[in-house]
Amino acid sequence: MSKVGVIMGSKSDLPVMQDAIDILKELNIDVEVDIVSAHRTPEKLFDYGKHAHTRGFSVIIAGAGGAAHLPGMIASLSPLPVIGVPVKSSNSIDGWDSVLSILQMPGGVPVATVALNGAKNAGILAAQIIGSSNSDVLNAIIEYKEGLKAKVIESSKNL
Ligand code: RP5
Numbered sequence: 001m002s003k004v005g006v007i008m009g010s011k012s013d014l015p016v017m018q019d020a021i022d023i024l025k026e027l028n029i030d031v032e033v034d035i036v037s038a039h040r041t042p043e044k045l046f047d048y049g050k051h052a053h054t055r056g057f058s059v060i061i062a063g064a065g066g067a068a069h070l071p072g073m074i075a076s077l078s079p080l081p082v083i084g085v086p087v088k089s090s091n092s093i094d095g096w097d098s099v100l101s102i103l104q105m106p107g108g109v110p111v112a113t114v115a116l117n118g119a120k121n122a123g124i125l126a127a128q129i130i131g132s133s134n135s136d137v138l139n140a141i142i143e144y145k146e147g148l149k150a151k152v153i154e155s156s157k158n159l
Helices: 011-026 042-054 070-077 096-103 119-131 135-157
Strands: 003-008 030-035 057-065 082-087
Touching: 003 011, 003 042, 003 070, 003 119, 011 030, 011 057, 011 082, 011 119, 042 057, 042 070, 057 070, 057 096, 057 119, 070 082, 070 096, 082 096, 082 119, 119 135
Parallel strands: 003 030, 003 057, 057 082
Antiparallel strands: none
């Protein structure tokens, strides 16, 4: 079974990153969560990025704020797809610093960047990547999207 690695630069990112963990669990996808700081634990970052693909992960979701180097550095080290979550953290000026640090990657080293604090979409995107070669996960995504549609139709009845 495919596994998603959810990592973040600090425990202070967890309230945002929890949305990715929750939706992945809802979609019955194995998740392994860790704190990996690009600046405070660079050796751990290197080890994680170098070995994630040998540890059963299919996708990595990496969230960080401010000078958010974690997603890009993991992408530079790993052959796996990396989804970046810009976090509006205590050291972030207005969120743009987090967004641009993760978004503006050089050619050859992509990070699929979601919206500011958009961890839920990161989880869904990771599931969709896995679902492209796993029919159980694909069906879970189809069901999830049907649920979204049903909620909108239901809400429009109560106006
Ligand atoms: C970043 O610095 C982390 O990803 C976090 O968003 C931010 C603040 O970290 P703490 O000072 O709260 O540990 O590296």
